[in-house]
Amino acid sequence: MDILDRFAIPPHDDPMLYGSLVAIVIVTIAIIAGLTYFKKWGYLWREWLTTVDHKRIGIMYLISALVMLFRGGADAILLRAQLAVPENSLLDAQHYNEIFTTHGIVMILFMAMPFIMALMNFVVPLQIGARDVAFPRLNALSFWLFFMGAMLLNISFVIGGSPDAGWTSYFPLAGNDFSTSVGTNYYMIAIQIAGIGTLMTGINFITTILKMRAPGMGLMQMPMFTWSSLIANVIIVFAFPVLTVALAMGTFDRLFGTHLFSTTNGGMDMLWANLFWVWGHPEVYILILPAFGIYSEIISTFSRRNLYGYKAMVGSMVIISLLSFLVWTHHFYTMGQGALTNSIFSITTMAIAVPTGVKIFNWLFTMYKGKIEITTPMLYAIMFIPLFTIGGATGVMLGMSAADYQYHNTMFLVAHFHNTIIPGVVFAMLAGLTYYWPKMFGFMLNERIGKWAAWMNCIGFLLAFMPMYVTGLDGQARRMYTYSASTGYGPLNMVSFVGAAVMAIGFVLIAYNIYYSTRYASRDIGSDPWNARTLEWATHTPVPGYNFATLPQVDSNEALWSAKKKGHKLFDSKYEKIHMPNNSGVPFIMSAIFFVWGFSLVFSLWIPAILATIGIFACMAHRSFEKDHGHYISVQEVEQTEKKLRGVS
């Protein structure tokens, strides 16, 4: 069966790969059997696959992000296990390359991004007092494109082989000459599909935030998470098209034999590195700014004070967003731009520390003289400030181009970016998850287990990454699958492995917490269990489909707080009929066709690829001709729902 050989995993006979293959098949059969047995196919289709409700889309993003967190986490454990002792033979070089590559892609694009999208989708429309996003159907399409992109990358592990050229996928290494498996094809096409979805989210949320705010909410009355989302989405709209072009060029090089990034026929490999980081550096601010927004909400709520320096917070985010486009060269100081270029990018890089520092001080001043209440989200926020500051300081060290020749491509760099991303983004997402969980699901996560998990994550993080600063300065290179005992890196790498294991316990505790709280937590928590300050807590729990029965009247950036403390009247009691969008299966179907399209291109199956292209355009044509005016919820129905929900909360 020669034809099937193309889909086989490249020949390294690793029991782990076959184990995963069997596991994937069993889980798929179990899901299908379960859905059939409990007769849930109709429910799944009507309530979830076709939904255009921003809250449900947010929850689907959340589930995907958590699943991917465990996938990427398993990768991380394997990497650290391999390096725990010198000359280890747990993984071979090829397998190690594939695992660090997919670890990076999965964690950045398929864990951190959807986690942020989850919170943005769920929270932003509620925070601005809107009934949905501007383009609900497009929002569903964004999610399903992300989902199909993620699935396409994940099947690479068992069909055809994973990408193995690093998450940065530098050419010429990523070209056909050096990466012979289809792995890098998966990289180019899976990220392209997910990236198109992300771009649409960007357009959708900018429009939503600019045009759909509740009456009285000017731009400077927006809660800080909404501000951070607005800025992150502006960065998305201007950064993602660069990735689109870079990936298209990479795809052409790999599938059609062009010479854009090759070392022959005039190709220029450094063009890829530049384009990649012109997107890649703004991308890290797309991740961190919403995380800053989450921390701002949490710190203000649990310090029982308004956020210190609101205008400075907004201003510093705007400055960070502009600077984020002007620093990309610092990722490759050693690749020969010359001293002048390196100096300019050193200065822009170090300049970012200034607005970031402003934000750190604003959070500290918010807590100063506040009545701090240490809940799980607040615990994460308090851990974040010192840990992120260390990460930022080592970033300034890396930003000095002359010194960077010592750190470049060492474990010092790996320690630095994990030090910003884990306390910065991951802790923010876990804090946000705990903070918004009651609004999403109607019960709170257990505080005791949550705090245990937070401490495990904090201690595990320190054990795992602080030793890397040391081994990195000693010269341990990143992306090397092993090292000799004479280097002396062994003991510190063992400490890193222990740290990774402790973090794993932390994440298992979070999973256990979800199980435990689902079973035992009280459902009688009201609509505002944290005594919070912004509009998302002003509606019922569970949130009705239309979010707000009447649109709130806003008078400050803490509308709920001023309603509580100053007697501001948020809601008019007179109901009107509410216009809502209809569900649609087209986004799901179109994205499924995108999956077929991507898979066919990965394996250069031209006829299915052409058919899928036609299918995609047919879906767009269908949308053009479709007449969908949505539906109205009548006043009686709103009254009934409101009466029922008031009984609950």
Added chain:
Amino acid sequence: MKLDHSLPPEYSTEENRLKILGFWIFIGAEIMLFGTLFASYFTLVDRTAGTPGAAELFGITPLIIETLLLLTSSFTIGLGVHAMRMGNKKAMMAFFAITLLLGAGFLGVEIYEFNHFVHQGVTLQTSAFSAILFMTLGTHGIHVTIGIFWGLFILMQLKKDGLNPATANKSFIFSLYWHFLDVVWIFIFSFVYLKGMM
């Protein structure tokens, strides 16, 4: 649906206003897309590996025809939107049809031109320059192709449903798209062709 009669039909409902703003933001993303292509083109323009470069490849005749066709089409779609605002559906449809025909003419000349490049021995695989040239021109050409189908669908809807806030909105957004492709062409005309031929 609340209709605001003080505004032109394409802006008359809240949904329409959202769609127009959303499309402007999409054009922002498109500017970045073409900007990246232009930046890559300028980086690779001299990297021809000894095969024919811009100066040998480009001819003035197809370029002038393409430019005239596309610029005229931008003018006629402007007239179409003007007719739409006056409520003259017949004139509007005629101008839209002329626009699409001019677009198809442009596309025909571009295909002829690509064919001409290939006959001179320059294909997608020849050099870094040839690859980025075909990609830059091709991305614009695919946009025009998609635009022709999109415009055709809108014409069919105009014929069937007549002028209403929904079709007016679609037509107006389509005109934004078409003007944008014209702007991109002006950049291609100046910085790919003219600069290449000098």
